[in-house]
Amino acid sequence: MLLNLLVLLQESAGATGKGYALIGAGLAAGLAVLGAGIGIGRVGGQAVEGMARQPENSARIQTAMIIAAALVEGVALFAAVVAFVMQGKVTF
Numbered sequence: 001m002l003l004n005l006l007v008l009l010q011e012s013a014g015a016t017g018k019g020y021a022l023i024g025a026g027l028a029a030g031l032a033v034l035g036a037g038i039g040i041g042r043v044g045g046q047a048v049e050g051m052a053r054q055p056e057n058s059a060r061i062q063t064a065m066i067i068a069a070a071l072v073e074g075v076a077l078f079a080a081v082v083a084f085v086m087q088g089k090v091t092f
Contacts, residue, residue: 018091025083025086025090028082028083029083032075032080036072036073036075039076040069043065043068047065
């Protein structure tokens with residue numbers, strides 16, 4: 001299935017490499033979302049573990065967790081926007 005998609009993109013792109021640009025944009029967007037999901041999951045899991053170990057510091061831990069999750073989400077959003085810009089530059 002994937003091989004058929006690669007052949008289709010290469011045939012439609014000709015010799016200019018437009019198919020590779022689309023594949024790169026798709027991989028960039030997918031990896032950005034995957035990385036963000038893993039990062040936010042780890043941040044949340046570690047925060048819950050920290051709150052369980054030190055309940056008196058749960059407010060500080062929760063604040064740091066929210067800030068870290070927002071930063072991870074911001075990086076993922078930036079990477080997804082870059083991927084969409086890459087895709088928009090390809091014209092057929």
